[in-house]
Amino acid sequence: MKGMRGRRRRGQILIIAAFGMAIVLLSTQAYIYKVSRGHVSSGYDSLGDYVLSVKLGSEHAVTASLINVSNGGAAANLGDNLDRWEAFVAGDYRFGRCDLNSTLASQPPYSQGIWLDWGTDGVGVSSACSDFTMNMSGRGVEVDLSYEVNVTTSVLVSGSYSDLGGDSAVTVIFKLYNERSPTLENSTTLAYLKSGSWEDPTVLGDYSALDYGNGTYLYTFTDTIPESQIPVRVQAYDLRGVFVQAEATLLRDEGTP
């Protein structure tokens, strides 16, 4: 009888051991599977992207305002647009309460966040600037962020002319910048002052325009201009649609006889 029981127990032990091995196998495999899953912190990723989207929106709102103001809109449009943007952001409770506040640049040369300087010294600037503070709180999120948005389109105009025995061969170099980096134009209008009126050089036979592809443009033309100094004016739109203008007075090239 004892021998019989011992054999039965051996059989039970064998099955229990098999169960044990099966459990170890399965749990090991399950553990490896679980560990192989990357830890994805979606909440953090989303928050970072959300903050970035608000910052991008602020930049777009400032740019849109500069487009408006540089094309003849009221300077107050920047403040109005940013007020709308702040209210729009405040209505979004995805991560809790979000307070966005803008402070328009008021230090000279800025006024109401806008600086338009379309001078006669060969430099033209259209710029909008505002500081932002962003506070988010609630739903386990605390964000305090300050950033500045400065959108500036500037233009440099230079050149000279040479006397060709009564005619003047004019060379104008025009450089366009976005935030001090060279950028491409969307469209440009060049004019020169002759006998008190602004003339269009594109109607002249030898007018030529050369685009260097790096934000630098060269214009040449020849006309009979009685004045010894030739004022030229460049009006340009960058690819964002911001308008900028500059005038320069060209002097006779000393290298010409």
Place this chain on the structure above:
Amino acid sequence: MSRRGVVHTLDSFFAALIIVTALLYASQFPRERDYLEDKNLDVMGMQVLVRLDGNGTLGRLVDSGNWDDVELVLRMALPTGVSFNLTVLDEQGDIVNTRVVSNGGLLGRKIESVEYILAVESGDCPLYRLRLQLGG
């Protein structure tokens, strides 16, 4: 004697069956996993929208009402296997997309939604709220 042998054989058979079953189950765990399982669709959607909005493209397309191109850029930006449906609301909360912007309806085991607030680089600075639903 023969009964004992039968019992031994049955014990061994059951033990072997248990081990083989465990091995079979273990082999069913996926070795190569689809990365979409790990990636949260809402995070992916937000990143795509941020990327498209970075240079103002998204705003220009939405503001011009060019829904074909909006759909096209979303098709290109989102991975294959992710379905989407975009709803565009204006500042007052009214739906402005005049047609469905989708790649064939929302499909997939998982459906997630992301909202994106958009300011457009245009003269009167229009504001939009984009609701992007994703399935994968």
